[in-house]
Amino acid sequence: MNVTHLYCSSCGKEYEPRRLYNLCDCGKPLMVAYDLEHVQTTLSRESLTSRVPTLWRYEEILPVDAQSNRITLGEGMTPLLKAERLGLLLGMGHLYIKDESLNPTASFKARGMAVAVSMAKELGVKKLAVPSAGNAAGALATYAAKAGLEAFIFMPSDTPSSNIIECQQTGANVTLIDGLITDCGRILSDRKEAEGWFDVSTLKEPYRVEGKKTMGYELAEQLGWELPDVILYPTGGGTGLIGMWKAFDEMERMGWISSQRPRMVSVQASGCAPIVEAFNSGSQFGAEITNAHTIASGLRVPRAIGDFMMLDILRNSGGSAVAVTDEELLWAVKEIGVAEGIFVAPEGGACLPALKQLISQGKVSRDERVVLFNTGSGLKYLEAFGMLEQK
Template identity: 65%
Template sequence: MNLTHLVCAACGTSHPAGELLNLCKACGMPLWSMYDLPAAARTLTKESLKTREKSLWRYREVLPVKSDANIVTLGEGGTPLFKTPRLGARLGMADLRIKDEGQNPTASFKARGMTTAISMAKELGVKKLAVPSAGNAAGAMAAYAAKAGIEAFVFMPADTPRAFIIECQVQGAHVTLINGLITDCGAEVARRKQAEGWFDVSTLKEPYRLEGKKTLGYELAEQLDWQIPDVVIYPTGGGTGLVGMWKAFQEMEAMGWIGSKRPRIFSVQAAGCAPIVSAYEKGLAKAPEFPNAHTKASGLRVPKAIGDFIMLDAIRKSHGGVCAVTDEEMVAGVKEIGETEGMFVAPEGGACYAALKRLVADGSIKREEQTVIFNTGSGLKYLECFG
């Protein structure tokens, strides 16, 4: 609608809007969608939002699809931000909240990215889509591709939880299981996509999943009456949500909705797959591939993320930090959230609470700070983790 061009997050090279692109033509790094924000702000206002639909498409002016006819939606976004006083009381925290992305279509935050990515694919005439995924992205891609009438090809590790595999098959996707990690799945997509005629919608390897994910930041600010929380705790695999929120805060400030305050962002990873944690602690700008990656939290089993440099920059600029937790701590965190607040969160959500306990204990997060945990999916998809 107000999309003007794409710009490389690494080298700054500009690319035209309306052209089907994956990565920067100059350096092969992720592309960001850029908007005419003064034009957007003329109709997208705090007042106008009060009467709009409860979905992420309420932020239509800062989303990339040109024609409304090409929007592919299942009602994503508008997820609740729960106050969790009983859980917070266990840590002596005055204001702890959980943003529950498990209430999206396909039961995860991946619906946000796929609604915009598939809508743009439809608008740009894509006929076949492919994605490597540890689970939730595959399910979301299959669902939105089915809704759009686009053929979907999904590549997942062979040990992906059964619920994700069934979800993709039921929604008509061509499912291929790979003996390996998501990086191996990505390599298979890269090897075959040109010959097969697939458009690759891998994390941050096309510009538009990020645009759906950034609405996490818009919603968070709106739900807190345009105040920014002190702390955000985010489970990090590919990192699109973290990067997207950082972009959203910049856009909202440019439109005059918020000031310069940013939440302190804490990235949470699994002890068995912690490339961002390791790179942060070593002071690196990029994260080397994590060896022998393993964790029950399939969304966190990403040994190498193309957007690592953006994540690390955002964490440092926000004066946040990192934390890696064990699978046992994640499962215990899921159970603790369930028994205090009645929410069955994904292991990734449990990981965030486990990290919070440690970060409060060591003084990295103060008990009086308003803190938001992001739960990225429903625990019902991970039943194997709780046997």
């Protein structure tokens, strides 16, 4: 067992490992700490060459002990694709797309739920619950089914139909709510104690971020252990952004990478951009967005519990936060598709107009190595593209 303890991301309070926790007593997210010196007795950069091509190749820096509790559908080790034709259009020679749509359930959410559900099984949980704008729900439903656990899901009624059907067809208990993901979260919170549900909401338990951090490990491995200059990441709850930053810290402490860090860029939709607004105003926390709206359902998170962590990462890395319109991100999906043959989700599409903004502002140079994250498949958002065609 390589986990030494859990610690609060805000106040630093430590907690014993291998127990069920949601948030710290202060109400902020908990993170997992490892004995990295012990980790290195079996895990090295060289050892990875012969390992399984899933996120479980990094098993020593993941929290699940028993191999029998590791629920897997082949998640992780998604391709890092050089976007040559798109780069040519932008005058860039080192542009890449990390394509998370090839995960099980067709989104990056599979990473976090694979680890969270595995830990829930290991710690004896029987019922899991989550509020979701779509892809997290599908991932929970799928991995809970694989683990033989019950899943209770609360989604806005205007969630893409593919996500709703996905959850229903994998046996989850689905409740649709007339409201936003924050409204779903409040209902779950009010009922979970009486119903016996364990809440696996974004950053309200410690283990989804551990699955998401493997994107950072993969990125380093795929680039020969030299991180890119800039990472553009579509941000709702922000677990992936926080997870990758944690991965970079762990790898540096193990001597795998240098202290050089990418400039991290949070990309949001203009109709729901709490991180962008807080970044631009110099705030430590984001204010909740009223009447949040965007066709990119994964970006429709009015307030993120990990906002203070994201804002610290953006500022400490010399990065930034960018908002784009729904029309821009939807057209970008087609631009990426025509140039690279990748049908990205609207969230992934948002990274392209954000990159164009940063280039025009002189914040990104065309000769830098830049990675855009596509967090899911466009196939899960077909209604959104129908709306575009009507315009």
